[in-house]
Amino acid sequence: MGSMIATIMVIQTAVRNFLPPWLERLINDFFAKFLTSLKPQHAIIIEEFDNGNCNDLYDAIHLYLSSKCISSPKVLKFFKHKNAPNVTKKMNSDQSFEDTFKGAKVEWSLKQVTSGKGSRGQESTQHCFKLSFHPSNKNMIHDEYIPHIMEASEEILCKNRQRKLYTNSLSDHLGRSWLPIPFSHPSTFETLAINPVLKSEIQEDLKRFMDRKEFYNRVGRSWKRGYLLYGPPGTGKTSLIAAIANFLEFDIYDLELTAVHSNSQLKNLLINTSSKSVIVVEDIDCSLDLSGRTKQVVNREVRREGDPPKKISLSTVSLSGVLNFVDGLWSCCAGERLMIFTTNHKEKLDPALLRAGRMDKHINLSYCEIGAFKILAKNYLDIEEHQMIKEAEEVLPLVKITPADIAEIFLSCEDNEEMGLVNVVEEMKSRLSKMEEKEIVPELGSPQSLPVGDDEETLDSDETLQESSSCEQEEWA
Numbered sequence: 143m144g145s146m147i148a149t150i151m152v153i154q155t156a157v158r159n160f161l162p163p164w165l166e167r168l169i170n171d172f173f174a175k176f177l178t179s180l181k182p183q184h185a186i187i188i189e190e191f192d193n194g195n196c197n198d199l200y201d202a203i204h205l206y207l208s209s210k211c212i213s214s215p216k217v218l219k220f221f222k223h224k225n226a227p228n229v230t231k232k233m234n235s236d237q238s239f240e241d242t243f244k245g246a247k248v249e250w251s252l253k254q255v256t257s258g259k260g261s262r263g264q265e266s267t268q269h270c271f272k273l274s275f276h277p278s279n280k281n282m283i284h285d286e287y288i289p290h291i292m293e294a295s296e297e298i299l300c301k302n303r304q305r306k307l308y309t310n311s312l313s314d315h316l317g318r319s320w321l322p323i324p325f326s327h328p329s330t331f332e333t334l335a336i337n338p339v340l341k342s343e344i345q346e347d348l349k350r351f352m353d354r355k356e357f358y359n360r361v362g363r364s365w366k367r368g369y370l371l372y373g374p375p376g377t378g379k380t381s382l383i384a385a386i387a388n389f390l391e392f393d394i395y396d397l398e399l400t401a402v403h404s405n406s407q408l409k410n411l412l413i414n415t416s417s418k419s420v421i422v423v424e425d426i427d428c429s430l431d432l433s434g435r436t437k438q439v440v441n442r443e444v445r446r447e448g449d450p451p452k453k454i455s456l457s458t459v460s461l462s463g464v465l466n467f468v469d470g471l472w473s474c475c476a477g478e479r480l481m482i483f484t485t486n487h488k489e490k491l492d493p494a495l496l497r498a499g500r501m502d503k504h505i506n507l508s509y510c511e512i513g514a515f516k517i518l519a520k521n522y523l524d525i526e527e528h529q530m531i532k533e534a535e536e537v538l539p540l541v542k543i544t545p546a547d548i549a550e551i552f553l554s555c556e557d558n559e560e561m562g563l564v565n566v567v568e569e570m571k572s573r574l575s576k577m578e579e580k581e582i583v584p585e586l587g588s589p590q591s592l593p594v595g596d597d598e599e600t601l602d603s604d605e606t607l608q609e610s611s612s613c614e615q616e617e618w619a
């Protein structure tokens with residue numbers, strides 16, 4: 143026995159010292175294969191492509207193993223896609239990795255295989271995973287382990303996902319329906335200066351929407367929700383959209399209706415959106431003439447407040463096309479989706495577009511009131527209590543000033559916070575005295591009541607909330 147062990151050790155040392163590493167690996171592989179051939183094993187092969195089509199399961203396994211096998215194989219591949227947040231790590235070919243699932247041991251190996259000749263006669267190669275396991279675990283592997291890998295890979299994808307903003311206005315030249323751009327807008331519900339009651343109502347509504355997949359199925363509705371954001375320019379409609387997308391961690395599809403040529407192109411765009419997305423149509427009243435269901439629009443001149451007029455392109459998109467886009471049969475072709483339309487003039491929109499089921503929630507973003515003012519002062523100046531805030535509280539209900547106007551003044555006084563407050567109050571007082579000169583003084587005491595005479599909405603925040611909830615009742619009725 144002693145001499146046998148001594149001989150083995152001498153041979154082992156000789157092998158280590160004199161054999162080149164590649165020959166040593168070959169011998170090790172041979173013995174490993176010999177030993178595995180003694181064990182009864184079942185195997186599943188997962189190829190990278192099937193008839194030229196990508197295999198989703200192969201990609202899922204790649205992701206799953208990347209997250210697990212980092213410490214095991216000797217050689218790993220590292221790479222980073224353009225704009226991807228993290229480095230991706232992958233197993234190199236001709237290596238194996240052991241995993242354990244519910245007490246059962248399985249072995250994964252990655253191989254490169256030749257899969258026949260390509261169209262030009264050259265040999266095409268592809269990778270494949272081989273999963274080996276004991277025959278007694280066959281059912282568990284098929285019914286539980288593989289679904290477990292799919293689920294785990296989806297979770298990893300969600301974690302590593304770089305959210306995207308898709309636009310259709312630049313995509314035409316590239317022959318694609320949507321052009322994706324990495325999306326990272328800093329607006330959140332914390333930075334958003336709107337009435338705090340309205341803010342938490344919107345957050346609650348979004349949470350409820352996300353949690354109600356079963357409910358939507360049960361009542362036979364597609365899992366989507368429509369918001370109409372309306373109010374004067376600079377009151378935070380775009381900021382709210384970004385905050386919602388950040389809150390839900392959804393992608394945004396920014397639909398430029400003037401770049402859509404026909405109802406069928408509109409349908410095509412809708413089909414090419416994915417689930418977990420917010421579809422946005424900004425300034426819907428400026429995009430198209432939506433006054434008649436089948437009316438088509440040809441080279442209409444459009445003008446948005448503050449912007450120079452622009453000619454829109456030849457388009458045959460009609461109101462009925464847009465209505466179908468919002469809640470036609472095609473609108474339920476993907477999972478959860480939020481559609482948000484914005485306008486400065488709600489009264490110009492066709493009632494058909496506004497009804498519950500299409501625009502489930504109407505959100506009025508009006509001029510700045512004290513709750514929103516305090517949020518701006520806190521965010522921009524880091525001031526929560528100040529005599530000037532009390533003064534602002536008195537003047538605010540009497541003037542029309544947008545959060546954008548206030549933010550701009552605060553921004554210009556970055557180094558002198560108090561000066562920011564003083565300047566804003568001065569600006570408000572000067573607006574007030576101009577209004578008094580014109581003898582247009584609104585009623586005192588109502589925080590968001592506005593001077594009469596303009597065609598803007600005069601809903602105060604309570605009315606906004608009431609309106610939202612009556613919309614809800616209509617919806618559930």
Ligand SMILES: Nc1ncnc2c1ncn2[C@@H]1O[C@H](COP(=O)(O)OP(=O)(O)OP(=O)(O)O)[C@@H](O)[C@H]1O
Nearest residue numbers: 333334335336375376377378379380381545546549
């Ligand atoms: N409610 C708000 N809270 C925080 N910031 C705001 C708010 N409203 C406006 N702002 C600031 O003003 C700028 C313009 O706001 P935003 O684009 O969201 O307004 P809007 O209502 O969408 O305007 P428009 O109708 O002209 O598109 C933003 O960059 C943001 O910094």
